[in-house]
Amino acid sequence: MEQLAPHEKVFVDPSFIEEDKKHGNLGCTFCHGGDPNNPDYETAHSGVRKDPSYPDASGTCGICHTDSVKHYETSLHYTLEPYIRTIKMRSSRDNAKREKINTAMERHCLTCHSSCGQCHVSRPDPAHGGLLESHIFKKEPLMQEVCTSCHGSRVGPEFLGMNEGIPADIHRQKSYFKCTSCHSSVEMHGDGVEYANRYEVATAPECESCHRDVYTSQGENTTQHTIHKDKVSCQVCHAMPYKNCWECHVGTDDQGLTFFRTKATKMDFKIGLNPARDERHPEKFVTVRHIPVDFNTFSFYVEDGLSEFNMLPNWKMTTPHTIRRETPQNSSCDSCHGNESIFLSLEDVEEKYREANKEVIVPKELIPAKVGK
Numbered sequence: 001m002e003q004l005a006p007h008e009k010v011f012v013d014p015s016f017i018e019e020d021k022k023h024g025n026l027g028c029t030f031c032h033g034g035d036p037n038n039p040d041y042e043t044a045h046s047g048v049r050k051d052p053s054y055p056d057a058s059g060t061c062g063i064c065h066t067d068s069v070k071h072y073e074t075s076l077h078y079t080l081e082p083y084i085r086t087i088k089m090r091s092s093r094d095n096a097k098r099e100k101i102n103t104a105m106e107r108h109c110l111t112c113h114s115s116c117g118q119c120h121v122s123r124p125d126p127a128h129g130g131l132l133e134s135h136i137f138k139k140e141p142l143m144q145e146v147c148t149s150c151h152g153s154r155v156g157p158e159f160l161g162m163n164e165g166i167p168a169d170i171h172r173q174k175s176y177f178k179c180t181s182c183h184s185s186v187e188m189h190g191d192g193v194e195y196a197n198r199y200e201v202a203t204a205p206e207c208e209s210c211h212r213d214v215y216t217s218q219g220e221n222t223t224q225h226t227i228h229k230d231k232v233s234c235q236v237c238h239a240m241p242y243k244n245c246w247e248c249h250v251g252t253d254d255q256g257l258t259f260f261r262t263k264a265t266k267m268d269f270k271i272g273l274n275p276a277r278d279e280r281h282p283e284k285f286v287t288v289r290h291i292p293v294d295f296n297t298f299s300f301y302v303e304d305g306l307s308e309f310n311m312l313p314n315w316k317m318t319t320p321h322t323i324r325r326e327t328p329q330n331s332s333c334d335s336c337h338g339n340e341s342i343f344l345s346l347e348d349v350e351e352k353y354r355e356a357n358k359e360v361i362v363p364k365e366l367i368p369a370k371v372g373k
Helices: 006-010 015-017 026-031 066-070 080-090 095-109 143-150 155-160 168-173 185-189 222-228 234-238
Strands: 242-252 259-270 271-273 287-292 315-319
Touching: 006 259, 015 185, 066 185, 080 095, 095 259, 143 155, 234 287, 242 287
Parallel strands: none
Antiparallel strands: 242 259, 271 287, 287 315
């Protein structure tokens, strides 16, 4: 996404006060601090807060938006718990090495916190910031300037059909869905429960919330949906190929600026075994995506820092935003049954990653047999 010009990032149109009286009438210092009566620029701006909604919004946004703010500290956008938890599980048990991993995480992985302001007033910091519309508060975040400015390497291009040869998600193409069409404000703001990952979130979207008749006589293809219920995830039949990334490495350059680079990316579709079956995700087969974490992701900071890498797979259960009603794998029964090429095999996984992915790899004997249809 193209960055804003410096003046665009900070320009506050005076019409903001007229167009948004509830916020405009509060005045700048109510949220940002500073002394409007001090004629000296330096001292007048002493203590000014660039983002008064982070890390604690209770004294600003929370004064009026109590319900939205009270649970925000449990939102995954705030906690980034999936990053912290998974890297901790893979990290060395040596405390000195862990400290270096923590330093690397702070510099690279944990800079993507979001806040009230970075969704409703400005672009997020990871997208280099800048006011959305001259400080106008947007009740609903702008999808392509907020949501996909962070979720822009995989989710955004997949959903919008920006990957060559892969059409947009049918929900976008046919019904012009936005992120908020499925992802509610309650999910984004948190519900008071500290979840380990997004698949645990109780308010996360479910296909059946809209497709209520899929297993009833009123639905289409009821027989096929009923046969495959709890055996395969919806995405196994209805997702198109999605982006997979390999070997992310992070570091700093000679000027101390942080950087990351990946070895490769590839559009692919793979079905793996569900490594964490539970009540909400009982399916045996799910779509899996290769994520970029690697044994040497943090080697710039510490050697052998992720010595417990094999604790988790790096072919990870995924719910790609490439949904279509008709896909190559659901065009006939045998497009999936007996089609070894779409199941994650031992040969698909590099030897160094096989131990980590042993619970996800599909043995040939578990691939459903062809049925001749």
